[in-house]
Amino acid sequence: MVAVIHQGSSLREAVNYNERKVERQVAVLLDAGYYPKDPEDLTFKQRLARLENRAKLNQRVKVNHFHVSLNFAPGEHIAKEDLKQIAALYLDKIGFANQPYLLYEHNDSGHPHLHVVSTTIRADGSSINLHNIGRNQSSKARREIENQFGLIKADGRKGQSFELKPVNxxxxxxxxxxxxxxxxxxxxxxxxxxxxxxxxxxxxxxxxxxxxxxxxxxxxxxxxxxxxxxxxxxxxxxxxxxxxxxxxxxxxxxxxxxxxxxxxxxxxRLKHRAKLKNSIDLILVRGQGQSLEDLMLSLEKEGVKVVLRKSPTGLVYGITYVDHRTKCVFNGSVLGKEYSAKGILDRIGQKNTALQTTAKKLDKKQSSEASDIKLQESVGSFASFDFNANPESNKSSDPLLEDLFTPLSDDSLTPWQLRKSRRKKRKKNISQ
Incomplete structure (x- = not known):
């Protein structure tokens, strides 16, 4: 079973959403908890009024409603009475005991699921705290109900798991x-x-x-x-x-x-980092990650999807891990440098060659072409040089050739004392 708490702006909006489904005959009102009438005898106004009147007892609270869907695995067939008990028990366990609620059964998707609408305002005007209710009270209640009713567990401990199917x-x-x-x-x-x-x-x-x-x-x-x-x-x-x-x-x-x-x-997600890092390290130590593709396949078998970010030329510049076991998403760099795209490629000894190979070929080609051009220019200028002509007529606009044919002065045979520059003597001021 998967419990999903929905955000909304008002009680009316949450009730209207479910009532529209009823009008389209893709949902039915299954139960009305703590209402004075049976669900089939209630009008729309009566269904809504009961919740709104309770919410008016504390108008300082901004979020005065609660809307949750209880999702079951495809193929699970649960009796109507059991569905009612599951919803009532779930509400009791998360702190909504004795709260009025509307229970709808939806049949417009590939798996059976319920929607429950209630209010966070109690009869004495106090409010129910919803902070982290999904990760704390709801998770605990879900596990207990799964065990009590023998439902397929959301974490797949029975070898089965409830997974959403991609939009087809x-x-x-x-x-x-x-x-x-x-x-x-x-x-x-x-x-x-x-x-x-x-x-x-x-x-x-x-x-x-x-x-x-x-x-x-x-x-x-x-x-x-x-x-x-x-x-x-x-x-x-x-x-x-x-x-x-x-x-x-x-x-x-x-x-x-x-x-x-x-x-x-x-x-x-912090408490789940170590588990993911250990999974990656273990695969690499065992030698199951001979290539990036091997690593991705091995991780996928363990429930971790690797999503690569690539440039238009195919260069891998980023990596994201989606850990379906803990339902946590991590960028590689968050786990550490050795788990980033570059770090992983270095660890498995696979070079990120998509751009490097192309770049090296281009650099080599450009370098070769540039050398050929310089050589041709130099040879051309050298060929036009007349060794028998007047030196003045051979003056070239090419500074390379001028440097090449200009004699160098060599002071190596001149005594050091003669090469040393003399200091200029300062004139003494003569006082008169």
Missing amino acids: LQKVEYGKSDTKRAISNVLSSVLESYRYTSLPELNAVLKQYNIMADGGMEDSRIYRNQGLVYYALDANGNRAGASIKASDFHFRPTLKFLQNQFAAGETD
Whole structure:
């Protein structure tokens, strides 16, 4: 099971998102916890009013709502009553006991999943602290529920793991809701569960699912306004279809949201650095990394994806490690110089020859051509020199030839005393 906590601006927005799914018949209201009526007897206004009235008990709190999706592995068939119990138990374990909530079951993706909407305001007006709830209370609750209900574990300890599948563009029509839904499914699971510190690091993960995040060029309007868009990639990694603004997704994966994730990822991933470094070192010590390709394949078998950054001419100038075991992303230089692109290439004894070979050939060719030109110029000037002519007529504009044929003065046979320059005597002032 994978729990993904969604960001949003209001209770109404979170409820509306799920209700629209119900209208499109791709979701059903499965339960209404701590409501006075059964879910099927509640109108939309009643569903929303119960949560909003509770939230009004403390209007000083900015984030007064809670929206989480509980995702199960493809192929897992869970009874409706068990789904209700799982949702209720999850809320109790993360500190939402006795809180009113709406439980929706969605069937619009390749795996079964639930959405739960609740409020952070308790009956006495106090609020529930959401800080790090995903990494602390939620992770613990998820593991306990997996054991209790025999679910496929998110960390794959049973030999199975729940993985998101890349967006398959062959099944998507560009510009329609299918594309947006497919991207949304990946973002909702990746953004909260992986630890990254920059947009390029996040893209190292998203690209594996044929998705890219783009903050625009420095002179673009989207960059000036601190905007962010997401778009799909085709099988060759090229942009395909229209981009979708971050604000168009219900959980709003905007640049502001990502900046908070960047800051959290900076500290959260530190404890996992040693594990990744040990994996790389062990492969190299065993001799399994005879080449860069061998190292990448060996790491991939252990659950680490290596993403290379190359110049247009094929020069490898950067390396990023996506550790799916710990869900952490590291640039090579962050791990240390020996784990950077240059450091890895040096350690496996493989030269980064893509540009070096070309550069050496060009330098050799240019040097050879330059030498030939100088030799031809010198020979040409030398051939036109008339040894029998008047010396004045042989004056050349080529300083090289002038230096070559100008006699050198040799003072080596002159006594040192005679070569020494005399000091000028100072005239004494005669006082009169």
